[in-house]
Amino acid sequence: MSDRRCGRTTAQTLAALGAAALLVPLAAPAPAFAEGGWLRQDLDSADRVGLVLEAGALRADGAEADGGGASLRREGQHGRTGLATFPEQTLDGPTDSVDVRVRADGDVEHLLAEVRGVRPDGMWTEWYPAPGSGGRVTLPEDVTQVQLRVEVGGGDTALTGLRVRPLASSAGGPDGGGREGGAHGARPAEPFSARLFATRIGLVGGTTANGHTVRKDDHFVALPSRRGLATRGGGEYTVRVCTTGALGPEGKDDPKHEPRCSYLPVWDVGPWNTGDDHWNEDRESWHDLERGRPQAEAAYSDGYNGGLDGFGRKVRNPAGIDLADGAFREGLQLPTNAWVEVDYLWTAEYRQRAEITTVTQSDPVVVRGGPGLEHDPVGLAAHKANVDVACQAVGDEATGPFGTSSAWYRIGPGNYVPAAFADGGADAPDCARR
Numbered sequence: 195m196s197d198r199r200c201g202r203t204t205a206q207t208l209a210a211l212g213a214a215a216l217l218v219p220l221a222a223p224a225p226a227f228a229e230g231g232w233l234r235q236d237l238d239s240a241d242r243v244g245l246v247l248e249a250g251a252l253r254a255d256g257a258e259a260d261g262g263g264a265s266l267r268r269e270g271q272h273g274r275t276g277l278a279t280f281p282e283q284t285l286d287g288p289t290d291s292v293d294v295r296v297r298a299d300g301d302v303e304h305l306l307a308e309v310r311g312v313r314p315d316g317m318w319t320e321w322y323p324a325p326g327s328g329g330r331v332t333l334p335e336d337v338t339q340v341q342l343r344v345e346v347g348g349g350d351t352a353l354t355g356l357r358v359r360p361l362a363s364s365a366g367g368p369d370g371g372g373r374e375g376g377a378h379g380a381r382p383a384e385p386f387s388a389r390l391f392a393t394r395i396g397l398v399g400g401t402t403a404n405g406h407t408v409r410k411d412d413h414f415v416a417l418p419s420r421r422g423l424a425t426r427g428g429g430e431y432t433v434r435v436c437t438t439g440a441l442g443p444e445g446k447d448d449p450k451h452e453p454r455c456s457y458l459p460v461w462d463v464g465p466w467n468t469g470d471d472h473w474n475e476d477r478e479s480w481h482d483l484e485r486g487r488p489q490a491e492a493a494y495s496d497g498y499n500g501g502l503d504g505f506g507r508k509v510r511n512p513a514g515i516d517l518a519d520g521a522f523r524e525g526l527q528l529p530t531n532a533w534v535e536v537d538y539l540w541t542a543e544y545r546q547r548a549e550i551t552t553v554t555q556s557d558p559v560v561v562r563g564g565p566g567l568e569h570d571p572v573g574l575a576a577h578k579a580n581v582d583v584a585c586q587a588v589g590d591e592a593t594g595p596f597g598t599s600s601a602w603y604r605i606g607p608g609n610y611v612p613a614a615f616a617d618g619g620a621d622a623p624d625c626a627r628r
Contacts, residue, residue: 232295235280235342235356241426243405244276251299251352252278252344275304275347277405279425280356282312288336289360295328296344297355304347308420309358311337315381315544317580318430320421320471332364385434385542385582386473388486390514391443392435392534393465394522402462404428411520413558413576416462418488418514419471419478422540429459429549429578432539434606435517436573437526440533443494443511448529455561455609456525457539457550457575458517465513466490466503472514473538479504488514525558525574537606539582546583548603548618550575550611551595559615565589565602565625572609581605583619587626 237252246255254276296307308321311333319333321343340360346353395416400408402416405426415433417423422431436455441448469479472488480489483498491512492498503509515536522528550559558574566589575581582605589602594614601613604625613619 231359232357233283233340233359235358237278237353237356240278240280241405242276242278243401243426245278245346245353251354252276252346253300253350253352254346275345277343277345277403278353279343280341282339282341283358284339285337285360287360288338288363290333290336290363291361292331292333292340293329293359293361294324294331294342295355295357296324296353298327298346299352299354300350302351304345305351305353306345307356308343308345309333310341312339313337316547317540317544320431320474320540321423322421330361336363381541381543383543385537385539386486387535387537388473388514389438390488390534390536391491391512391531392515392517392522392526392528393511393513393531394528395462395516395518398519404461406461408518409556411524412518412556413456413458413520413525413574414461414518415458415521416464416516417460417471417473418464418467418490419469420463421471421474421478422460422538423463424459424461426461427578429576429580430540431460432580433458433460433515434537434539435515435521435526436535436537437528438533438535441528441530442532445533448532451527451529453572454526455573455606456521456558457561457573457579457581457605458521458525459576459578459580461518462516465516466507466509467505469504473541488512490514520558521574521576525576539580542582544580544582546619546622548581548583548605548616550577550579550581550615551617552577552615553595559594559611561605561609561611563608563610565604565610569610575605575611575615581611581616583616583622585625585627586613586619586622587624 244255245252294307298305307324309331310319310321322331324331398408398410404423424431434457437453439448439451467489470489471478475485483492490509491514493501493509494512555577558576560571561573561575562569563572565587583603585604586601588600591600592612592614596614599614602610603613603619604610
């Protein structure tokens with residue numbers, strides 16, 4: 195959406211957009227049948243991507259595998275895969291450790307179970323894999339709700355059962371997966387930030403790793419790890435991407451490019467790798483690389499790993515993030531691939547979390563340089579993006595999904611959005627008093 199179009203935040207504009215049906219979310223946390231402490235997952239309750247439920251088992255959708263449009267699933271994965279994401283479940287008490295068990299039939303070529311939990315600040319931890327057919331998973335901090343998802347692919351693999359049970363919290367030593375548990379340090383006040391080379395996704399009509407069908411002028415990103423992959427239509431993992439003016443792999447400066455920022459949910463996995471959570475200090479792979487440096491960048495620039503990615507392909511550019519077309523062309527207004535500054539918002543403690551919401555559920559909200567329409571547009575915030583509201587100020591009145599208000603939220607340095615388009619943030623302090 196152009197700045198001119200999405201800058202109109204009046205009631206007249208919203209009326210012109212019209213009403214749209216809400217996305218159907220996963221079921222709210224519900225009591226689960228517990229037997230011996232186990233919470234059994236109802237296979238029929240899962241949000242399914244590329245899977246069908248047949249004879250009490252989840253298996254790859256043969257019709258989808260044989261036809262359909264383009265797919266964003268990366269070369270080197272286990273062929274056509276499907277994903278089942280189950281509703282979140284409430285535990286009896288807080289813990290950082292759970293036991294996950296998976297049951298499958300058929301020629302099991304690929305079956306990956308992952309778990310995450312709700313942090314004390316109400317945000318989700320990242321996803322952590324269960325070993326093999328199941329076992330202990332230690333999360334980075336105590337949680338009171340958990341959620342499971344399973345990726346199924348290859349051969350005639352069929353998921354026939356899935357369950358989870360809470361365990362006693364770890365005592366501070368590394369668990370079987372090598373992660374630190376128990377005494378968890380406080381999250382930083384500011385999110386981790388990295389300078390990455392950004393490329394454009396394209397592939398309109400394709401399916402992302404979380405099941406989203408790519409639209410023209412879409413606003414989301416892909417990161418090269420499943421750890422921060424949001425649920426279909428969700429924004430629980432959101433990045434702030436800001437231009438630096440450096441274009442092309444060699445970083446040639448473009449003095450004409452005005453700085454812009456976009457707030458974007460993570461809906462796909464890539465580029466190049468799928469297990470490179472380079473934003474984490476204890477990264478899943480490539481441990482000898484410095485934090486914030488993608489493996490593909492090191493392979494391209496320094497010949498790391500023989501210049502190959504994790505699948506043995508020659509790395510042709512140093513990309514560490516992919517941008518959907520709308521984010522690339524409209525949000526950041528990039529003329530070509532470029533270096534950007536990326537803030538991983540979920541890595542910090544949220545002060546006042548708010549979810550950007552628009553009537554169309556696809557158009558973004560204009561981000562302005564100050565609290566009012568007289569301030570220039572400086573970027574876009576995607577529908578469903580989870581932002582951190584630092585403070586609020588009084589500006590021009592705007593009408594959105596949450597009524598009419600003159601309040602504006604500062605969601606980043608020099609970045610403001612109307613409060614009428616944000617679910618949450620009402621308790622943020624006055625900007626003038628900060």
